[in-house]
Amino acid sequence: MVSAPEHLLALVGLGLLLGLGGRAVSDESLVLVVPLALAAGVGIARVAALASPDRYLLVLSLLAVGGLVAAALPIARSWLACLVVGAGGLHGVANGAALPPELSMAAFAAGVALAGFLLVVYAAELARRARAFWARTAVRAVGSWIAATGVLVLGMPR
Amino acid sequence: MTRLFVVALALLVTGPAWAHSGAGDVGGFAAGLLHPVSGVDHMLAMIAVGMWGAQLGLPLIWLLPVTFPLVMALGGLLGGLGVPLPAVEPGIAASVLVLGAMVALAFRPPAWVAALIVGMWAIFHGYAHGAELPAGADAFTYGLGFVIATGLLHLVGIALGSIIRWPAGVTALRAGGAAICAAGLWLLVG
Numbered sequence: 348m349v350s351a352p353e354h355l356l357a358l359v360g361l362g363l364l365l366g367l368g369g370r371a372v373s374d375e376s377l378v379l380v381v382p383l384a385l386a387a388g389v390g391i392a393r394v395a396a397l398a399s400p401d402r403y404l405l406v407l408s409l410l411a412v413g414g415l416v417a418a419a420l421p422i423a424r425s426w427l428a429c430l431v432v433g434a435g436g437l438h439g440v441a442n443g444a445a446l447p448p449e450l451s452m453a454a455f456a457a458g459v460a461l462a463g464f465l466l467v468v469y470a471a472e473l474a475r476r477a478r479a480f481w482a483r484t485a486v487r488a489v490g491s492w493i494a495a496t497g498v499l500v501l502g503m504p505r
Numbered sequence: 506m507t508r509l510f511v512v513a514l515a516l517l518v519t520g521p522a523w524a525h526s527g528a529g530d531v532g533g534f535a536a537g538l539l540h541p542v543s544g545v546d547h548m549l550a551m552i553a554v555g556m557w558g559a560q561l562g563l564p565l566i567w568l569l570p571v572t573f574p575l576v577m578a579l580g581g582l583l584g585g586l587g588v589p590l591p592a593v594e595p596g597i598a599a600s601v602l603v604l605g606a607m608v609a610l611a612f613r614p615p616a617w618v619a620a621l622i623v624g625m626w627a628i629f630h631g632y633a634h635g636a637e638l639p640a641g642a643d644a645f646t647y648g649l650g651f652v653i654a655t656g657l658l659h660l661v662g663i664a665l666g667s668i669i670r671w672p673a674g675v676t677a678l679r680a681g682g683a684a685i686c687a688a689g690l691w692l693l694v695g
Contacts, residue, residue: 352534352645402644417571484567491571492652498578499648502585502635 352496353405354438358463360412360493361434362470363486364427366477367419377428381435381467382460388439389446389456399444400437402500408434409497416490419483435463533643537650540634541658546597546692547630551655553604553685554623555662559669560608560678565616566666569623570659574652576624580631581638581651590632595693597633600626602689608682611675 358381365377391397412434415422422430442459446452474486541547551573558569583590604626606612614622634651665681668674 352649356645356649417575480563481567484564484571488567488571488656491575492656495574495578495652496645496648498575499581499585499635499651500644502582503638503644503647 353409354442354463355466356493356496357405357408357412357434357438358466359470360409360416360490361431362467363416363474363490364412364422365431365467366471366474367416367483367486368427368475375471377424377431378464378467378471380428380431382464384432384435385439385442385463386456386460388436388441389443389459390439390452391436392440392443393446393452397440397444399441404437405441406497406500408437409500410494413490413493413495413497417487417494419487419490438463533646534650537647537652538654540637540651541654545688546601547634548658549685549688550597550600550604550626550630551658552662552665553601553608553682555659555664556608556666556678556682556685557604557619557623557662558659559663559666560611561613561619565619566663568616568620570656570663572620572624573627573659574655576627577631577634577655578648578652580628580633581635582631583628584632584635585638587636590628593629593633593636596626596629598689598692600629600689601692602686605682605685605687605689609679609686610682611679 361381362378365375368375411430415430439456439459443452443456446455477483477486541551554569554573558566561569580590603622607622638647666678669678
């Protein structure tokens with residue numbers, strides 16, 4: 348489920364955003380918040396029988412995450428935490444809403460959380476190691492591509 | 506040798522195993538990926554952006570290709586929503602002409618002017634693509650393919666522009682820009 352492009356882009360974008368801060372992934376506790384938020388979202392969607400969030404909400408997360416990576420502005424840690432919890436939870440709900448009833452929620456949530464964690468860790472470490480000017484700009488370019496994909500989706504017929 | 510022959514023969518007669526066929530809407534991604542390369546006018550303009558960026562050097566070599574897809578997506582949004590924009594096709598042809606001329610003249614404006622020039626023409630390209638967005642395709646996979654293709658075309662332009670490190674390459678790059686400019690003129694009057 349995490350492999351769907353809307354989730355993949357958001358998680359890669361979150362990882363890049365966390366990595367742009369320059370802290371080592373092993374020191375970055377927010378990296379651990381992402382899988383927790385994803386798992387919580389899956390659980391909430393299943394328990395409350397929520398429908399998948401509106402496409403525009405998912406696009407909004409792409410715009411926020413991609414735009415912040417592209418801008419590479421310093422962000423307060425509290426705001427970053429809100430974004431991680433909000434985006435992680437939202438995409439967790441989207442995954443949980445698509446969970447077939449015959450599947451185990453715990454196993455599914457664990458799988459989604461693990462896949463999300465790996466994506467975020469790899470993206471964060473990649474961004475953290477991007478020290479050269481061109482490498483940091485390439486990371487920002489990827490952010491702009493994530494945001495551009497979101498903008499383009501807004502104009503597409505449902 | 507016999508083993509190698511047997512392996513080669515086995516590979517030749519075996520059909521590919523399409524694991525996960527259809528997963529993630531491959532058609533939407535492929536359609537998005539192919540859309541920007543389906544028109545020579547779009548291709549030339551995007552390659553010219555990369556060439557101009559390479560000519561201008563840091564930081565514009567990277568900033569122009571960042572600007573173009575983002576503003577183009579805004580144009581796509583306008584096109585998708587049906588917001589009227591006059592003279593779209595002449596605008597696209599003019600963009601090929603102007604961007605080619607920028608490379609041919611080795612024009613070096615301030616960074617914000619260069620970004621403005623690129624962004625202004627990106628609106629026309631995005632609008633044309635947005636107005637043609639297929640209703641059936643998955644929005645996210647299509648959009649992702651579309652943006653990646655656009656970025657890769659810029660990278661082609663940057664790669665072509667890297668010939669600027671050789672003295673003859675400076676002239677060759679400007680000649681390439683002149684050729685794109687001429688193509689833009691042909692598109693405009695043709």
